[in-house]
Structure formats: structure tokens, C-alpha cells
Amino acid sequence: GTVAYVLIELAFWAVAFPFASTIYYNTAGHWPDVFNDATDRATVVGFIFAGANIARLAVPLRLGASIALAPWVDENILSRGSNSTEE
Numbered sequence: 001g002t003v004a005y006v007l008i009e010l011a012f013w014a015v016a017f018p019f020a021s022t023i024y025y026n027t028a029g030h031w032p033d034v035f036n037d038a039t040d041r042a043t044v045v046g047f048i049f050a051g052a053n054i055a056r057l058a059v060p061l062r063l064g065a066s067i068a069l070a071p072w073v074d075e076n077i078l079s080r081g082s083n084s085t086e087e
Contacts, residue, residue: 005066020047
């Protein structure tokens with residue numbers, strides 16, 4: 001279950017940054033320069049922070065997705081590692 005939850009969280013954050021960058025692009029009219037411009041970086045982090053606070057409402061859904069994904073993770077990720085040593 002823990003591995004499934006980590007995968008769900010990684011997927012969430014992998015979507016959060018591009019989503020926040022797209023929102024920034026639509027509001028500011030240019031893509032954020034998070035490496036060279038502190039204002040752009042702070043704005044994108046602010047969008048992610050705001051989105052994460054809204055996403056807290058979806059924590060039960062993320063936990064449910066993790067529970068639903070747990071059997072698949074066990075069969076396709078965790079069990080494959082242990083089966084390879086038995087062969």
C-alpha cells in the first residue's frame with residue numbers, strides 16, 4: 001500500500017508543476033523562468049501551494065486510488081523483484 005501511495009503522490013506532483021506553469025503562462029503571457037527569475041519562481045510555487053491546499057479535499061480520493069492500486073503494485077512491481085531471485 002505504501003508503494004502505491006508513493007506512486008499516486010508522485011503522479012500528483014508530476015502534474016502539479018506543469019499545471020501551475022500553464023496557469024502562469026495564461027495569466028502572465030509568458031512561460032515562467034524558474035531558474036533565473038525569483039518572481040516567476042515564487043509565483044509558480046504559490047500556484048502549486050494554492051493547488052495543494054485545494055487538493056487536500058481530494059486526499060480521500062488519492063487514498064482510495066492508492067488502495068485500489070495496491071494489488072496491481074504488489075503483483076507487477078513488488079512480486080516481480082522477489083520472483084526473479086527464485087528462478
